[in-house]
Amino acid sequence: DAGVTQSPTHLIKTRGQQVTLRCSPKSGHDTVSWYQQALGQGPQFIFQYYEEEERQRGNFPDRFSGHQFPNYSSELNVNALLLGDSALYLCASSLAGTGGTGELFFGEGSRLTVL
Amino acid sequence: SQKIEQNSEALNIQEGKTATLTCNYTNYSPAYLQWYRQDPGRGPVFLLLIRENEKEKRKERLKVTFDTTLKQSLFHITASQPADSATYLCALGHSGTYKYIFGTGTRLKVLA
Numbered sequence: 001d002a003g004v005t006q007s008p009t010h011l012i013k014t015r016g017q018q019v020t021l022r023c024s025p026k027s028g029h030d031t032v033s034w035y036q037q038a039l040g041q042g043p044q045f046i047f048q049y050y051e052e053e054e055r056q057r058g059n060f061p062d063r064f065s066g067h068q069f070p071n072y073s074s075e076l077n078v079n080a081l082l083l084g085d086s087a088l089y090l091c092a093s094s095l096a097g098t099g100g101t102g103e104l105f106f107g108e109g110s111r112l113t114v115l
Numbered sequence: 116s117q118k119i120e121q122n123s124e125a126l127n128i129q130e131g132k133t134a135t136l137t138c139n140y141t142n143y144s145p146a147y148l149q150w151y152r153q154d155p156g157r158g159p160v161f162l163l164l165i166r167e168n169e170k171e172k173r174k175e176r177l178k179v180t181f182d183t184t185l186k187q188s189l190f191h192i193t194a195s196q197p198a199d200s201a202t203y204l205c206a207l208g209h210s211g212t213y214k215y216i217f218g219t220g221t222r223l224k225v226l227a
């Protein structure tokens with residue numbers, strides 16, 4: 001049973017560029033959440049996707065956008081990169097039927113470095 | 116604003132002892148609280164969930180308590196082993212939201 005997979009694992013960009021990160025949820029899961037984790041900090045909620053719609057958004061600017069596909073996989077896009085966007089981006093999948101209280105299954109993350 | 120505090124300093128304990136980690140929160144009334152383990156460079160892994168109407172939850176060597184009056188959760192690892200060395204994160208949630216609020220984590224090191 002494949003868990004949550006994310007790609008790429010590492011990437012380096014320069015300020016002003018755009019990046020797309022990808023996530024495939026755990027088999028059977030229909031909900032994908034994205035979190036940003038800066039070094040030494042806890043994960044911060046970016047947004048959650050369910051039924052191809054953004055269901056809830058955290059306190060992140062519009063430069064952060066996402067998408068969910070019919071097969072439940074998801075993308076996170078960040079435009080006009082800033083140095084402060086350097087972080088580990090985590091994708092977490094869950095089941096919508098758990099009513100938001102279920103455990104999150106995290107991928108290994110995509111480490112983004114902005115120079 | 117909502118705030119979660121975990122022991123900011125690393126916790127070093129001797130193998131075989133009980134490790135106790137603290138999660139305190141303010142300006143929030145969570146319906147449930149979760150604990151995750153995170154190894155360096157890896158994603159968090161779910162350990163335990165406890166709801167607001169539960170005082171204590173156990174799973175093997177792990178025990179979690181939840182005191183909504185003190186706004187605090189304690190996470191215990193009994194008979195600790197070097198393999199338990201990791202960062203432990205607490206996360207708060209509410210039935211009215213899909214987002215989890217995470218603490219900064221406590222780094223635990225179990226010495227052989």
